[in-house]
Amino acid sequence: MGAMTEKLITYTAEQVAETLTPKLCRETLEAALKSDFDPADDPARTGTNVGTGELLTMPSALGDWAGCKLATVAPNNPDKGLPLINALYCIFDRETLRPYAVLDGSVLTAVRTPAMSAVAVDYLSAKDAKRCVIFGTGLQAEHHAYAMAEVRDLEDIAIIGRSEDSSTKLAEKLAEKGLPARAGSREDIPEADIIVCCTSAKEPLFKGDLVRDGACVVAMGSHTPDARELPGCLIGRSLVAVEAKHTALAEAGDVIIPIDDGKCHKDDLVTMKQVVTGAVSRATDRPNVFKGTGMSWQDIAAAAAVVEKLR
Structure with missing residues (x-):
């Protein structure tokens, strides 16, 4: 009680x-x-x-x-x-x-949002994932770095912000906490095992064909139907997990826009409950995407x- x-x-x-x-x-x-x-x-x-x-x-x-x-x-x-x-x-x-x-x-x-992302990454990324790219330099980007390091033994964390200065500042702060962080660029994406998007972007942050099969991508920066961090072609070729379908279809532009554009279908979405309970397993022949909007x-x-x- x-x-x-x-x-x-x-x-x-x-x-x-x-x-x-x-x-x-x-x-x-x-x-x-x-x-x-x-x-x-x-x-x-x-x-x-x-x-x-x-x-x-x-x-x-x-x-x-x-x-x-x-x-x-x-x-x-x-x-x-x-x-x-x-x-x-x-x-x-x-x-x-x-x-x-x-x-x-x-x-x-600040803590529960990256914790949810970490649950997703723990199930949707390779167990030996070493290289992580984080878009964003704010509080969520910082806490996502800590959360990712909790579930994987990372050897490299590349921070990509709006400016090299903001990227360097967060990387230095993370390095002081013992994380292998540095300022990065989009050139780091093809080698990344984990990509985390923690931005206020309205349009895709990178080209979808840069992400390799088996990689895990987290997008958590938006919760409106007209904003997205990921390109539709990436959603279309990936296993896409969401917190709940009704929430994603109401709030997540990252999936709503590709569905409207015919890049994917709402029935293709899986839920994190299915992933965590073993009903759905991570893909190795295509990327794995977790789109989070935050839930009560x-x-x-x-x-x-x-x-x-x-x-």
Whole structure:
């Protein structure tokens, strides 16, 4: 049973960060996918334009807990030196629906998103994968580097940002943490075992024929129907896994646009639950793509892991 309390508990960003390690979060999400829970039953995210950006609500229930994330996306914030995404998470005892705690939702998101990508990479990349390319230089790119290094013994992490300076800065930061990171370029793509896209790009970041068969590509930077990081030809020739079909077909431009263009069919999509439970195996004769948009069940799973560890 989820615990009840008379006083609402607040867990700070520091507490969430210290408790929700990449390993704990990845194992928590993987366990949820292996359980009786099906992401196909998860409610859709709702978004409201508030003029300066978007307010997102993401409710879900899992195990002994129910909860909801309130997140904001403010496109002008980075120019002001402020985070693009801010969030709070409220978790409730599922039986009584009494509020139990409020958690910093930004850290929760920063950890659970790459943890979900790491689950996908652990199943969809070769076990001896060594070379990784990461597009992006922001918080998600940084955390994805840590997450990838958790599941594979990487020998090379090439960072590709909008500028060589931003790529070098993130590479140096990762190198200080002991990761084999450097500033890279699109010339690194053909040799990459893992390619991770963590950008705000609206158009494809690279040509699809650069990706070799058996490689694993993660695209998680967009969650709108008109934006994509990957070219349609890559989606058309790949095994494509999504968190849930209803979410992908509503939010993921990376699959919506190729489907509309006739490059692939919605029935070709597989789910991460099928992958994790062994119903679908990684491809070796074509690329493997995981398109993630983020789902509410991931937040409640991560928040519950924090609460159960700290209470």
